[in-house]
Amino acid sequence: MSTQREPNHVVIFDTTLRDGEQSPGASMNLDEKLRIAQLLEEMGVDIIEAGFPIASEGDFKAVHGISKVVTRSVVCGLARATRADIERAAEAIKPAQRGRIHTFISTSPLHMKHKLQMEPEQVYQAVIDSVKHARRFTDDVEWSCEDGSRTEHDFMCRCVEAAIASGATTINIPDTVGYAMPDEFGALIAMLFNRVPNIDKAIISVHCHNDLGLAVANSLAAVKAGARQVECTVNGLGERAGNAAMEEIVMALKTRQNTMPYSTSVVTEHIVKASRLVSTITGFVVQPNKAIVGANAFAHESGIHQDGMLKNAQTYEIMTPESVGLSKSNLVLGKHSGRHAFREKLKELGYDLGDNAIQSAFKRFKDLADVKKEIFDDDLVALVDDEVVRTNDRLRLVSMEILCGTVHRPPKASLEMEIDGQLHECSATGDGPVDAAFNCVKQLFPHRARLQLYQVQAVTHGTDAQAEVTVRLAEEGKTVNGQGADTDTMVASVKAYLNALNKLLVKREKTEPVAVSV
Secondary structure, X not given: OOOOOOOOEOEEEEOOOOOHHHOOEOOOOHHXXXXXXXXXXXXXXXXXXXXXXXXXXHHHHHHHHHHHHOOOOEEEEEEEOOHHHHHHHHHHOOOOOOEEEEEEEEXXXXXXXXXXXXXXXXXXXXXXXXXXXXXXXXXXXXXXEEOHHHOOHHHHHHHHXXXXXOXXXXXXXXXXXXXXXXXXXXXXXXHHHHHOOOHHHOEEEEEEEOOOOOHHHXXXXXXXXXXXXXXXXXXXXXXXXXXXXXXXXXHHHHHOOOOOOOEOOOOHHHHHHHHHHHHHHHOOOOOOOOOOOOOOOOOOOOHHHHHHHHHOHHHOOOOOHHHHOOOOOOOOEOOOOOHHHHHHHHHHOOOOOOHHHHHHHHHHHHHHHHHOOOEOHHHHHHHHHHHHHOOOOOEEEEEEEEEOOOOOOOOEEEEEEEEOOEEEEEEEEOOOHHHHHHHHHHHHOOOOOEEEEEEEEEOOOOOOOOEEEEEEEEEOOEEEEEEEEEOOHXXXXXXXXXXXXXXXXXXXXXXXXXXXXX
């Protein structure tokens, strides 16, 4: 991959692990962040913003750990315009073969007055001081003007010129609150190229939020105007309405070469795999009609559409499913399939598991094959993702039984659970079978977390399809998502609930990250 100044190369800066994690409930542990970072590198992502090192010990360890294992992508740490932030970021990226410090400060009148309580001249001096300090640790320094789309043009030009003169090699213009329209945001980038005398000495970047649903449109308008780095996230993950979706940016550039003749280093065939991994780890289900990676993105139900597709796929498909790594759900394995065939199929789907993980996943595959008539690719993806998600869990489901229906009122659940390796049993009732099962868990593991979301979707079609359940819990300002998959919806529900509780336990053990908007 390359971040060289090729005229039409667009640098992809992925901030799933930093900005994406700020979505309520989307916290990830170190192992999960490492898995995502390694896949992003495999995809050809140029820069991975791995976290905000001063925000928490967990964020520092994530950036530091990713810096040790990622060798081709640039590893970036975020820092406010303070010496302590910058020095912490520098320490975190120290092991990286290619490290970047990304420092920022607000420049809009609203933010300077109410958030920073600083005068413009103080902010201007802070820009100079922070960039110069960051350059003491690395040659690769990015500077961002937070709330850039609402910043006065004269002041922005002064700050951008000063940041470049102080040593910034990338200048990022964020639409922090998703306020801009594509034409005005493109004009803002063009204005900088016209007015900042040393603009040619830095790459211009954009970071657009999706509050009005325009993050991708604004990013592409900026590229047309001369920006050559786009900051984005897998599945558009991020706080509030999210960020520009990496898969949409990349595929728009790849598909519309006639009007946007720009290239990226991303291997698009890994897009669906990345989407599924991020969805599984964060517990954020991808909506079916999501562009590029949604379940319906390549589905055609209208008779007119189906007729056109049979005659020529290009009548209603502007890109192929294979170009983003999507394979059709064909029957692939059965109950008599062996371990070797299972391992090879997983490799075909993009999973390379160790011996212990393969053994565990193969056992679950055999169990699934005993109860499900047909096993599809999506079943295997759900099975493996569900298996990997559960590593290092302190709370584990051993067995359960539910009595419900018109005869059994109120519904009753009986559970066996392992808590830190110790077996515990209980029975409880509830308003419904899910409520009874969750009440049983509360008896065995008392907690004050509130259920904010309970969502069920089928992994594939048919009455024997696996259910994939998402649960969101909130406790004392901390929010987590949990996921579980099983052919039995009740089992999947308890797995998801325990997955969320395990994530809460991790969150209790570390300082809550400081939220930032860039």
